[in-house]
Amino acid sequence: MIIRGRVLLVGDDVDTDAIIPARYLVTTDPVELGRHCLEGLDPGFPGRIRPGDIIVAGKNFGCGSSREHAVLALKGAGIACVVAESFARIFFRNAVNLGFPVLECPELKGIREGDRIVVDLEKGEVTGDDGGSSWKASPLPPFILEILEAGGLIPWAKRRSHGA
Amino acid sequence: MTLAEAIIARHAGRPVEAGEFVEVPVDFVLANDITAPLAIEAFRELGRDKVFDPARVALVPDHFTPNKDVRSAEQCRVVRGFAREQGLHYFEVGRGGIEHVLLPERGLVLPGEIVVGGDSHTCTYGALGAFATGMGSTDIGYTMATGRTWLRVPRTIRVELTGELPRWVMGKDLILHLIGLLGTSGANWCAFEFGGEIGALPLDDRLTAANMAVEAGATAGLFPPDNEVLGYLEGRAAREFDPVYPDPDARYAEVIEVDLGALRPLVALPHSPANVVPVDGLERTPIDQVVIGSCTNGRWRDLLVAAEVLRGRKVHPGVRCIVIPGTQELHLRAVREGLAEVFLSAGAVLSTPTCGPCLGGHMGVLGAGERCVSTTNRNFRGRMGHPESEVYLANPAVAAASAVLGRIASPEELSRREG
Numbered sequence: 001m002i003i004r005g006r007v008l009l010v011g012d013d014v015d016t017d018a019i020i021p022a023r024y025l026v027t028t029d030p031v032e033l034g035r036h037c038l039e040g041l042d043p044g045f046p047g048r049i050r051p052g053d054i055i056v057a058g059k060n061f062g063c064g065s066s067r068e069h070a071v072l073a074l075k076g077a078g079i080a081c082v083v084a085e086s087f088a089r090i091f092f093r094n095a096v097n098l099g100f101p102v103l104e105c106p107e108l109k110g111i112r113e114g115d116r117i118v119v120d121l122e123k124g125e126v127t128g129d130d131g132g133s134s135w136k137a138s139p140l141p142p143f144i145l146e147i148l149e150a151g152g153l154i155p156w157a158k159r160r161s162h163g164a
Numbered sequence: 165m166t167l168a169e170a171i172i173a174r175h176a177g178r179p180v181e182a183g184e185f186v187e188v189p190v191d192f193v194l195a196n197d198i199t200a201p202l203a204i205e206a207f208r209e210l211g212r213d214k215v216f217d218p219a220r221v222a223l224v225p226d227h228f229t230p231n232k233d234v235r236s237a238e239q240c241r242v243v244r245g246f247a248r249e250q251g252l253h254y255f256e257v258g259r260g261g262i263e264h265v266l267l268p269e270r271g272l273v274l275p276g277e278i279v280v281g282g283d284s285h286t287c288t289y290g291a292l293g294a295f296a297t298g299m300g301s302t303d304i305g306y307t308m309a310t311g312r313t314w315l316r317v318p319r320t321i322r323v324e325l326t327g328e329l330p331r332w333v334m335g336k337d338l339i340l341h342l343i344g345l346l347g348t349s350g351a352n353w354c355a356f357e358f359g360g361e362i363g364a365l366p367l368d369d370r371l372t373a374a375n376m377a378v379e380a381g382a383t384a385g386l387f388p389p390d391n392e393v394l395g396y397l398e399g400r401a402a403r404e405f406d407p408v409y410p411d412p413d414a415r416y417a418e419v420i421e422v423d424l425g426a427l428r429p430l431v432a433l434p435h436s437p438a439n440v441v442p443v444d445g446l447e448r449t450p451i452d453q454v455v456i457g458s459c460t461n462g463r464w465r466d467l468l469v470a471a472e473v474l475r476g477r478k479v480h481p482g483v484r485c486i487v488i489p490g491t492q493e494l495h496l497r498a499v500r501e502g503l504a505e506v507f508l509s510a511g512a513v514l515s516t517p518t519c520g521p522c523l524g525g526h527m528g529v530l531g532a533g534e535r536c537v538s539t540t541n542r543n544f545r546g547r548m549g550h551p552e553s554e555v556y557l558a559n560p561a562v563a564a565a566s567a568v569l570g571r572i573a574s575p576e577e578l579s580r581r582e583g
């Protein structure tokens with residue numbers, strides 16, 4: 001799985017209340033949630049997102065509540081992938097379960113807002129679009145990749161129960 | 165094996181090691197009015213008609229209940245309808261409470277079990293010796309259908325307790341101390357295992373400590389079930405259970421020693437639960453609101469301690485004090501045993517059980533620039549309302565003393581001033 005996109009930068013400890021504030025949890029519609037994506041961090045954030053953008057984050061992205069709405073908001077806003085120095089456990093799990101690509105890349109340094117990058121989930125690698133700089137990430141275990149490639153836990157389970 | 169490993173191994177039917185992925189059967193699964201609607205969608209999408217075992221599934225309406233608006237009412241309607249259709253445990257307004265206070269009270273989560281919940285504070289049940297952890301809705305939908313889940317076996321951080329709790333120091337201070345030490349991601353993919361002199365911590369305090377394990381990033385926070393736990397569950401447990409204990413030669417990723425006797429009441433400053441300082445030194449912080457309740461500190465001992473501080477005193481004229489017992493049973497007991505009268509005559513509000521203000525839902529949402537001392541578990545920016553509001557996390561004794569003085573205060577300072 002290879003993803004190319006423009007970088008939106010955020011810092012450490014971006015919590016789920018920042019990704020989607022609780023006052024919006026009265027719906028499960030990704031498009032509606034996406035309109036408020038990362039509004040808790042900066043009210044102007046949703047307006048800056050273009051479909052296909054990649055969020056590059058610091059440590060502990062997605063900490064806090066178990067709300068899957070956080071992943072739905074990112075998806076609904078058109079974010080293609082999140083690359084972070086590290087993820088909170090439940091967020092990471094939710095992302096995989098909803099088929100939303102995430103990659104942990106502890107060495108990520110020097111990437112700027114607006115840069116274009118290429119994320120290779122299988123190899124566990126992030127490279128600049130110019131091919132110049134590259135960063136090693138922890139490759140996803142095969143089990144996780146399998147779920148991601150199926151499009152999430154539910155399609156994966158359905159496929160499995162049909163013996164496909 | 166550690167306690168977490170031993171519980172997972174028993175379910176997997178083979179020894180396990182930290183770091184590996186395992187698939188296991190689950191003993192109990194839950195979700196609330198926010199996470200259940202998505203879990204139900206996932207369940208339906210799987211194409212199953214029936215949950216794996218209705219006696220082992222609970223849906224608890226607690227976040228936006230009694231419903232705060234039309235949309236939250238619609239969410240609850242979906243959850244209620246599914247619970248009826250499937251014959252699940254469902255706790256209606258007036259007969260329920262906050263999930264993590266309620267389910268232990270009803271004996272539905274038990275020692276040695278694996279419990280997964282569509283709520284990050286599912287780790288609370290670790291206080292009873294269960295391996296309990298929070299997950300998202302898709303996971304919960306999958307588990308409701310199959311009775312199974314996948315786990316990555318966590319590494320275990322052992323917390324070795326000694327000493328006795330000083331007056332006004334509670335389980336909240338133990339866990340704030342650990343979060344302050346490790347940071348909000350210091351225990352990511354780990355479980356805490358509390359050991360040593362755990363008898364010094366009353367069960368309600370252990371539930372508080374296990375509850376906030378997730379604030380250090382931990383998967384779970386576990387206590388071996390001692391006689392206090394087994395006694396509590398007598399006549400209460402909804403099923404037979406078989407407690408599990410760690411092996412004496414278990415290997416830990418890290419051991420942290422905590423002398424309970426050396427702890428002071430602590431406060432987590434905005435906007436991180438890891439921003440922990442002693443209460444002493446914060447005297448100049450005026451406040452607008454106090455919340456005493458939540459799945460962290462809405463239990464009997466919490467109410468009792470708050471009442472002890474508020475008895476015969478008045479809430480400061482500049483402060484709104486909101487007290488929320490965690491369940492209907494606790495609310496009733498507060499009425500019967502005179503605590504309700506203490507709170508109400510002090511000038512506090514006594515609310516029906518709800519998560520309410522804890523997540524900025526209703527019943528005490530904060531405005532711009534307002535400050536709140538809260539016994540809840542998260543003080544992220546905007547958690548309880550306006551992005552410019554501030555939340556200070558503390559134990560119920562500190563929260564009550566602060567309500568009286570109108571600024572952050574310890575109960576000791578309160579008595580000193582009244583000399």
Ligand code: SF4
Nearest residue numbers: 285458459519522523
């Ligand atoms: S009381 Fe607060 S932390 Fe606990 S379950 Fe409710 S919203 Fe979550």
